[in-house]
Amino acid sequence: MKLSKHILLAVAALAIIVSCKTKDEKIETPAKPNTLRNVYEDAFYIGTAINTFQIEETDSVMAKIVGNEFNSITAENIMKSMMIHPERDSFNYELADKFVALGEKYDMFIHGHTLIWHSQLSPWFQTIEDSLEFANATERHVKDIVTHYKGRINSWDVVNEALNEDGTLRKSVFLDKMGEDYLANAFKWAAEIDPKADLYYNDYNMTNADKRKGAIRLVQNILDKGIKVDGIGMQGHWHLDSPSIEDIEQSILDYASLGVKVAITELDVSVLPNPWDLQGAEISQNFENKEGMNPYKEKLPDSIQVKLANRYKDIFSLFLKHKDKISRVTFWGVSDGQSWLNGFPVRGRTNYPLLFDRELKPKAAYDSIIALKQRFDKQQPVK
Ligand code: G3I
16 A cells, blocks of 8 residues: 555656646657667668578577667578579468568568579579470569568569679570560569569679679660669678779769669678689689688787778768668678678688677777768758
8 A cells, every 4th residue: 555655646746747847848759779770760771681590589689789770671591582482383481471570570671682583593493494484483483472572571672683794694594584574574573563662673793884884774674665673782792992982983873863763782891801803792603711811710900890990981971972862771781790701702701791790799880880970960951
């Protein structure tokens, strides 16, 4: 009984305090925490690729980072054809359903990766000899998946990595069986099912001049047929010192000049030696672990930590300069320990390409892009 009397007194006291505020004095709403998604909210979506463990939230610390820091997610692997459509007559949506549910739980922009890709392709595609039968099976693949997620997935990588480095079309079973029209057909099929979803062409090394010309030709050809393409995804698998900011900027401008959105879809910055000047993410290439290729086995030297922070600052300064063209910036993972770059292009290396370290602590690179946006906001004219 005593406790309830105290509670009543406390409630009464609170009521008096609140009523003492003059009627026009606003009760301050608590400021939002300075997380990536909050700080960049008025610029572009900040996303991350997530793996099965992150989709199932098996680690509570990681789950908190994903939910608090990002407002967009991409499935790193589980929506690739091998995973989601493993047999010609059976789809496996279990993990992808959990992925979409997670995005809805955290009020995120949900991105589907990827409908048509020559890699991680379900083997059954290769068993179809007849071209028309192949085209029909591919149409069913695209339409069934987009139907399943209609109204829930906000954008799709409709076609991933269809170009060679010289800008010509990569040889694949899709090109072989359906000719160049496989590209336009994939976008047409997706738009027929979900006209509200943003449809992207996605590729790596999109700052290379020849490949950039090829991507522009590819997308323009589809647009010229009156078929919807909403965006171009520049994957952004970059290095400490390449590609140049100028090349990245020229690419953003050239892609945006098509009248489509530009997304940075798989951003990471490798700090390790780039063997034989390899670029991008052609995962068919892999190299034996040569001496000197893995210099930071134990820890990342402070000097490189600072270089990485400055590189991310320079990259995000450019993104903020062109935030009117950029829809989303997605990191290819949350923390260094999960990065595919620990195994590409050389297996068994220790890389440090992302914003959170192996202990899930934010790195100097994280602090640098938060501080950058706060400075940027201060320089903006008061609305
Ligand atoms: O799930 C199996 C596991 O059961 C098996 O024990 C293990 C060992 O073989 O392999 C596991 O599958 C691996 C999968 O990642 C999940 O970890 C595949 O072998 C491996 O090839 C696959 O690598 C992925 C790669 O795409 C190929 O799909 C990387 O995680 C992923 O980061 C990478 O992402 C691509 C984008 O989709 C497209 N752009 C380039 C980017 C980097 O290559």
